Amino acid sequence: MSEDALAPHRRTLLVGASSAFTAFLTGAMLPSPAWAAAPAWMRGASGTAVRKAFDFLAARFDEYGSGAALRVPRSYTGGFFGTTFVSSFVYDDALVILAWLARATAEDVERATVLGDTLLYAQRHDPIGDGRTRASYQPDSFTTLDGTLDIGSPAAYTGNQAWAGIALAHLYARTGQPRFLTGALREATWIQEHTWDGARAPYGYTGGRGATGQPLTFKATEHNIDVGAFFTMLARLTGDHGWRARAGAAFAFVAAMRDRADGHLWTGTDPDGVTTNRAPIPEDVQTWAYLATLDDRYRRSVTWVLDRLAARDAGVAGVSFSDADVSKVWLEGTAHTALALRARAAKGDTLLARRLLWNIQQAQATTPAGDGRGIPAASSDGLDTGFGDLYYASPHTGTTAWFLLAALDSNPFRI
Known part of the structure; x- marks a missing residue:
């Protein structure tokens, strides 16, 4: 895709992804000064964010042992x-x-x-x-x-x-x-x-x-x-x-x-x-079905996530866990969606995936309970899954790993 195709003024022409969700991300997710000062969104996750995320996983793994233990x-x-x-x-x-x-x-x-x-x-x-x-x-x-x-x-x-x-x-x-x-x-x-x-x-x-x-x-x-x-x-x-x-x-x-x-x-x-x-209808099955099969039948399920589960909270935008509660961002699911968009690669999908990764990176840097390395499970405490569980803004190895998989464009469902 050419640089011209990625330019911000072209965003209204993105038809592969949900146009409503694209407008949601580009319009209200950040104050305009932060948006204007952050052209890194066009590249998605930065190398620094990726390195810090790997550092977080290493620190968690070495907390109770080291070497071959x-x-x-x-x-x-x-x-x-x-x-x-x-x-x-x-x-x-x-x-x-x-x-x-x-x-x-x-x-x-x-x-x-x-x-x-x-x-x-x-x-x-x-x-x-x-x-x-x-x-x-x-x-x-x-x-x-x-x-x-x-x-x-x-x-x-x-x-x-x-x-x-x-x-x-x-x-x-x-x-x-x-x-x-x-x-x-x-x-x-x-x-x-x-x-x-x-x-x-x-x-x-x-x-x-x-x-x-x-x-x-x-x-x-x-x-x-x-x-x-x-x-x-x-x-x-x-x-x-x-x-x-x-x-x-x-x-x-x-x-x-x-x-x-x-x-x-x-x-x-x-x-x-x-x-x-x-009820409820969760995010993960929508994006995972496509990632696991790459079957065209499930391309629409990815768009369903964008249309129905858009969420914005605590300065970041993405998707929520299910249609039971879209008041907060589920960062793991946002990474699922970014990776599914990269795999689907319809018109506009690559740019939208980059925006989602940039938002996850923002959560990495700003979550109050974090260390600037791990990715929190949710944008703030109390995200209701609809299945009897709540997610919190605590750094999470699983969410951090999904961010890295999406940033590296690595589909875990396939060898």
Whole structure:
């Protein structure tokens, strides 16, 4: 794209992205002096912001160990969570691995390998020992003196299993170390044996196991996107077409959740596994469906996010978590959207992605609870997801990793 095509006076001609959202970003997101003094928005995230974000991940990883010591990073730092909440969520850990592999310096790969080996240790030493990993671990006491895992949340959600597997699959693709593929296959086998539902249409993968081991019988669109992407990777890495067929089944569920009227995706099903769950409607499934498949059917779901989830708060603009609350910006989802726009590459998408990344960079620099390096989960405290959770303006490893993936144009759903 030419420099002329990126010039600000051309913004009214952007037709690939939502014109309303483009106007929202360019018009009211910042006071005019800041906008005029900040031509960096045209380049998206600066190299300094990217470096600082990687520094944040390194600091979190080295908080409770160093070198080759097995360890997991604390997910949230400061603000609402203070210093007492020290859980490390496996979803976040997987994203940290993927961010390091996206930049892939020798030190990055070394750190990613240690964190991958930590996930393998957790898998091998799980008290049930059937290939699962848990929702979270405690980084300040990851193992006790007798080697027992310090598990934070014992739930085994399907999406988390898939994300751990995706990270291990990327590690195998990068390093060629067979242990990572073995661990990924154990995760995949657990998903297939414990969550596949071929009895209740629309067929797909259920939610996994709760904290007390109870089956979670709903089917989540998000989980099935994760599983479809993960199993597609395994098919490519192993040559086993069975994984490709299973990936196709997961993606068929995703397609069944698509609303043909405006192209968005529903959340999934109720616990009966059949009835469509229509409220709230989250951001992640809209952009992830496109990133995981690059299927033209989901181009409209990306635009739906721009049209329906635009949010502005605390001096930054982006998108929110779901249509339940658009009063605050969900920075992770804003990174999802930026990366999806870069992948979609319709007219205006690249420029809009850069603007979103610039906004995330602003949040990195200005969040009161931050250190100028990590990206906060939300623009300010109390973002209501609509699913019974709140997000806070605390720097977050997962959000920081997604910012880096978007800034480096690295799609974690594909190898």
